[in-house]
Amino acid sequence: MSTDAQEVTAGVEAKLIPIYVMGKRYDVPDSLTIMKAIEYAGYKYIRGCGCRGGVCGACATVFRKPGDYKIYTGLACQTVVEPEMYLTQIPFYPANRAVYDFGSLTGRPEEIFALYPELFRCVACNACTKVCPMDVEVLDYISAVKRGDIEAAARISFDCIQCGLCASRCFAEMPQYHIGQLARRLWGAYLTPKAEHLKTMVANIQAGRFSDGLSGLKAMSQDTLKKTYQDREMEPATGGEDWTPKDRQYL
Amino acid sequence: MKVSYYPGCTLKTRAKNLEDSALAAFKALGIEYQELDRWNCCGAVFSLADDDLIHMVAPVRDLVRAKQLGAGTMVTLCSMCYNTLARANELMKHEEVKRKTINDFMNEEPDYFGEVEVVHFLSYLKNQIGWGALKSKVQSPLGGLKIAPYYGCTLLRPKDVAIDHPDSPTLFREFVETLGGEVIEFPSSTVCCGSYQALGNPEAALKVSFDILSDAVSRGADALVLTCPLCDYNLGRRQDDMLRKYEGAKDVPVLYFTQLLAIALGLSQEVCRFELNRSSTARLLKSRNLLAGVKA
Numbered sequence: 422m423s424t425d426a427q428e429v430t431a432g433v434e435a436k437l438i439p440i441y442v443m444g445k446r447y448d449v450p451d452s453l454t455i456m457k458a459i460e461y462a463g464y465k466y467i468r469g470c471g472c473r474g475g476v477c478g479a480c481a482t483v484f485r486k487p488g489d490y491k492i493y494t495g496l497a498c499q500t501v502v503e504p505e506m507y508l509t510q511i512p513f514y515p516a517n518r519a520v521y522d523f524g525s526l527t528g529r530p531e532e533i534f535a536l537y538p539e540l541f542r543c544v545a546c547n548a549c550t551k552v553c554p555m556d557v558e559v560l561d562y563i564s565a566v567k568r569g570d571i572e573a574a575a576r577i578s579f580d581c582i583q584c585g586l587c588a589s590r591c592f593a594e595m596p597q598y599h600i601g602q603l604a605r606r607l608w609g610a611y612l613t614p615k616a617e618h619l620k621t622m623v624a625n626i627q628a629g630r631f632s633d634g635l636s637g638l639k640a641m642s643q644d645t646l647k648k649t650y651q652d653r654e655m656e657p658a659t660g661g662e663d664w665t666p667k668d669r670q671y672l
Numbered sequence: 673m674k675v676s677y678y679p680g681c682t683l684k685t686r687a688k689n690l691e692d693s694a695l696a697a698f699k700a701l702g703i704e705y706q707e708l709d710r711w712n713c714c715g716a717v718f719s720l721a722d723d724d725l726i727h728m729v730a731p732v733r734d735l736v737r738a739k740q741l742g743a744g745t746m747v748t749l750c751s752m753c754y755n756t757l758a759r760a761n762e763l764m765k766h767e768e769v770k771r772k773t774i775n776d777f778m779n780e781e782p783d784y785f786g787e788v789e790v791v792h793f794l795s796y797l798k799n800q801i802g803w804g805a806l807k808s809k810v811q812s813p814l815g816g817l818k819i820a821p822y823y824g825c826t827l828l829r830p831k832d833v834a835i836d837h838p839d840s841p842t843l844f845r846e847f848v849e850t851l852g853g854e855v856i857e858f859p860s861s862t863v864c865c866g867s868y869q870a871l872g873n874p875e876a877a878l879k880v881s882f883d884i885l886s887d888a889v890s891r892g893a894d895a896l897v898l899t900c901p902l903c904d905y906n907l908g909r910r911q912d913d914m915l916r917k918y919e920g921a922k923d924v925p926v927l928y929f930t931q932l933l934a935i936a937l938g939l940s941q942e943v944c945r946f947e948l949n950r951s952s953t954a955r956l957l958k959s960r961n962l963l964a965g966v967k968a
């Protein structure tokens with residue numbers, strides 16, 4: 422395998438370091454992400470890999486380092502390998518998502534309590550926060566839910582990518598990330614103020630205010646459409662709050 | 673005198689009447705406070721098992737947060753939170769081996785040695801504000817309203833966290849008298865309300881709560897005043913069950929000590945949130961013209 426490596430990285434000084442994937446040693450270039458290193462070692466992903474950009478949560482990985490009792494985590498697609506690390510990916514961790522009819526909810530904290538009564542088993546051990554590869558303060562949003570502060574829960578859990586590692590470590594056996602998701606849904610749908618101007622806009626669309634404009638665009642030849650697009654009036658980077666375009670027929 | 677303030681979960685939901693009235697009173701009394709910027713449930717019940725250290729983690733984490741805020745004193749309103757936090761604090765102060773275990777386990781937080789002082793608001797009123805100073809701020813004295821002060825368990829037991837003498841406390845009496853109320857002493861004022869037995873053995877809890885209320889009423893109390901949302905559940909909300917079950921049961925107004933304080937300080941009725949109490953509470957206060965002096 423090391424001959425292959427030299428061929429692949431011809432001309433590049435790649436230092437090989439040992440890592441242990443599910444307990445088996447592989448020597449991999451030290452600049453690779455865990456995901457690339459696993460592929461380099463010969464594995465082919467059919468699960469545990471999605472966006473490769475650090476946002477889908479498919480590639481949660483747990484690892485340890487020699488001489489250190491701590492559990493480390495990271496997203497395989499984002500985390501660079503370290504010498505002697507022992508790792509495994511956890512593409513999925515069972516966590517029950519409560520079944521609810523979202524339309525019949527109203528955004529009261531008691532609705533979350535009823536769907537996830539295990540919330541109250543939390544002992545604030547903080548293992549969830551420690552394990553989160555996104556540095557979300559998981560305990561803090563769970564605590565916020567317990568005291569009925571759905572907005573705080575939604576805000577604190579905002580960066581969650583649902584990888585499931587919190588649930589894997591939970592002393593109280595909670596599915597934190599589903600609870601956070603429900604909080605964000607309730608907050609978004611029922612607790613944030615409604616955008617009043619949206620109603621007017623929808624009514625305008627339904628009344629056909631933009632129909633002519635759209636059919637006009639549709640009827641254009643490709644060249645005219647391109648030219649129209651290129652000549653469009655753009656909001657200048659310095660345009661302030663009160664900037665309006667010259668053509669105001671659709672405002 | 674800046675203090676940190678630990679609210680507790682129930683005060684943010686069902687017991688808003690306890691919190692809102694207290695925060696308004698803090699302001700009126702010039703108490704500078706800061707709610708902990710991060711906090712979790714206090715643990716709700718102090719675990720009695722000697723080696724059950726995992727249940728100390730929740731209260732200790734809150735104490736660490738208070739320490740991080742740099743406040744020497746952390747004030748609580750709910751007596752249950754007070755009890756759990758104060759006892760965990762005692763443990764961290766005095767029990768070296770357990771303290772080390774807990775600090776080692778919570779390795780993501782700074783070590784804690786019991787540096788923060790946990791204080792119930794009633795003690796704070798007596799020791800930091802002083803009855804004399806409080807009296808001078810009273811705008812609408814309670815006009816002889818007959819108040820039965822109910823301590824329950826958690827303000828007085830165990831004695832290392834008791835806010836007063838565990839057997840013959842006077843603090844609550846002094847508080848009510850300072851506000852111009854007439855104190856009705858009754859033997860059940862330190863008897864347990866049934867606490868969490870409301871879940872496991874609701875009938876037994878109902879009986880002890882009924883006996884407590886009957887005791888207060890038989891001595892002429894107009895209302896019962898308390899410090900804990902769980903006591904309020906047993907002694908307040910569950911009166912509907914008592915009225916159904918016990919012949920001769922009376923509807924007894926029950927309110928939080930902070931609501932009484934807010935009324936006496938002449939604060940807006942809005943902060944008292946009487947809609948969360950039994951309706952007999954606001955009725956009683958209105959009939960005594962105690963809500964009239966209150967700024968609308």
Ligand code: FES
Pocket residue numbers: 469470471472473474475476477478479480481496497498499
């Ligand atoms: S593959 Fe999507 S987060 Fe790593």
